[in-house]
Amino acid sequence: MEVYSLAKADWEERLSLLGEPRFRAGQILEWLYKRRASRWEDMTNLPAPLREKLSAEFPIAPLEIVRESGSGDTTRKFLFRLEDRQLIETVLIPASPALYGEASDRRTVCISSQVGCAYGCKFCASGLDGWKRNLTAGEIVGQFLRVGALGGERINNIVFMGMGEPMANYDNLLRAIGILNASWGVGLGARHMTISTSGLVPGIRDLAAQPLQVRLAISLHGATDEIRNKIMPVNRKYPLAQLLDACADYVRQKKQKLTFEYILIKDLNDTPDQARLLAAHARKLGAKINLIPCNSVEGLDWERPDEPRQIEFLSIVRRGGADATLRREKGSDIAAACGQLRLQAEKSFAQSKPLN
Numbered sequence: 001m002e003v004y005s006l007a008k009a010d011w012e013e014r015l016s017l018l019g020e021p022r023f024r025a026g027q028i029l030e031w032l033y034k035r036r037a038s039r040w041e042d043m044t045n046l047p048a049p050l051r052e053k054l055s056a057e058f059p060i061a062p063l064e065i066v067r068e069s070g071s072g073d074t075t076r077k078f079l080f081r082l083e084d085r086q087l088i089e090t091v092l093i094p095a096s097p098a099l100y101g102e103a104s105d106r107r108t109v110c111i112s113s114q115v116g117c118a119y120g121c122k123f124c125a126s127g128l129d130g131w132k133r134n135l136t137a138g139e140i141v142g143q144f145l146r147v148g149a150l151g152g153e154r155i156n157n158i159v160f161m162g163m164g165e166p167m168a169n170y171d172n173l174l175r176a177i178g179i180l181n182a183s184w185g186v187g188l189g190a191r192h193m194t195i196s197t198s199g200l201v202p203g204i205r206d207l208a209a210q211p212l213q214v215r216l217a218i219s220l221h222g223a224t225d226e227i228r229n230k231i232m233p234v235n236r237k238y239p240l241a242q243l244l245d246a247c248a249d250y251v252r253q254k255k256q257k258l259t260f261e262y263i264l265i266k267d268l269n270d271t272p273d274q275a276r277l278l279a280a281h282a283r284k285l286g287a288k289i290n291l292i293p294c295n296s297v298e299g300l301d302w303e304r305p306d307e308p309r310q311i312e313f314l315s316i317v318r319r320g321g322a323d324a325t326l327r328r329e330k331g332s333d334i335a336a337a338c339g340q341l342r343l344q345a346e347k348s349f350a351q352s353k354p355l356n
C-alpha cells in the first residue's frame with residue numbers, strides 16, 4: 001500500500017530518481033485520488049514504459065475484503081485483510097435521516113489506525129487481543145478509498161474511531177490526513193475529519209499546535225480519575241486534570257468545539273454525580289457531549305443502563321448546562337465498539353482451517 005503513503009513531494013522525488021519530470025507527480029496523483037484509478041495501465045497519459053516501472057515498484061492492491069456485515073442504507077462494516085494477513089475493520093455510515101434524526105448528507109467512514117490496541121480499555125473489543133502493529137499511512141488512506149468504492153458514493157466525513165488509538169500512531173496518522181486533505185490528494189476538508197483519542201495528552205498538544213483544523217473527540221467515559229482509572233488504564237499516565245488542560249489548549253488554539261464521548265455503563269459511570277461533573281467539564285470547555293449506551297462485547301461483562309436511567313443521565317447533564325445528545329437509534333452499534341468483527345473472525349479462524 002505504499003502507493004497511498006506518498007505525498008506529492010515524495011512522488012516528485014521518486015520520479016526524479018527514475019529520470020522523470022516532476023509534473024508526472026501531478027498526473028499520477030490526479031489518477032489516484034481524483035479519478036480513483038486502481039490500475040497503472042489505465043493511466044493513459046503516462047508513457048507505457050513508466051507505467052510498467054511504476055506498477056512493478058508500487059503495486060496498487062485494494063484492501064481484500066474478508067467479511068461484510070450490514071447492507072443497504074444502514075451501516076456497513078467491512079473486515080479487511082492486510083498484506084501481512086492482519087485484520088482490520090472499517091465502517092461505512094451512509095447518509096441517513098434515520099441515523100441522525102434529521103436530513104443529513106453526511107456519508108461517514110470510520111477508519112482504523114492500528115491492528116489491535118495497546119491501551120486496554122476494559123469495555124473495548126479492540127484492546128482485548130492486545131496491540132499488533134501500526135497501520136501505514138497508505139493503509140489508512142486505503143480504507144477510505146476502498147470503502148468509498150464499495151459504497152458507491154463519495155464519502156465526505158471521516159472519523160478515526162475504528163480499531164486502535166490514532167494518537168499512538170501519530171506520524172502515520174498525520175501523513176494520511178495530509179494526503180486526505182491536500183488539494184492534490186483526496187481534497188477533503190480537515191473540518192470533516194475527527195480524531196478520537198482515549199486521552200493521549202502529548203498527541204493532543206502537538207495537534208493543537210498544527211495549523212490543520214481537524215476535529216477532536218475525547219473518549220472520556222468517566223468524569224473523575226476514580227472512574228477513569230477503573231476502566232481506562234491510560235488515565236494513570238495522563239490523569240484527568242492533564243487531559244482537560246490539553247483539551248483547553250486545543251480549543252483555544254483551534255477555536256473549535258470538541259466532543260466528549262461518554263459510553264454509559266450500568267452501575268459504573270452512570271450515576272447522577274458523574275453526570276453533574278461531566279456537565280461541568282464540558283461547560284467549561286464549551287464541549288459537546290455524546291452519550292452512547294455501551295455495546296456488549298463478547299467476553300466482557302459490562303451492560304448498558306436501562307433506558308430511563310440513560311434519559312435521566314442525559315437530563316442531569318443538560319440541566320448542568322451542557323450540550324448533550326444520547327444515541328438512541330436502533331442498531332446503535334454503528335461506529336462504536338469497533339474491533340468486534342475482527343475478534344469474532346480471529347476466533348472463528350482459530351477454530352476452523354484458514355481459507356487459503
Ligand code: SAH
Pocket residue numbers: 123124125160161162163164165166196197198218219261263292293294295296297335336337338
Ligand atoms: N482509541 C480511540 C479511538 C477508537 S475507539 C478512542 O478510544 O477514542 C472509538 C470509540 O468507541 C471510543 O469512544 C470508544 O470508547 C468506543 N467504544 C469502545 N468500546 C465500546 C463499547 N463496548 N461500547 C460502546 N462504545 C465503545
Ligand code: SF4
Pocket residue numbers: 117118119120121124125126127162163164165198219
Ligand atoms: Fe484502544 Fe480506544 Fe479501545 Fe481504549 S477504547 S482500547 S484506546 S481502541
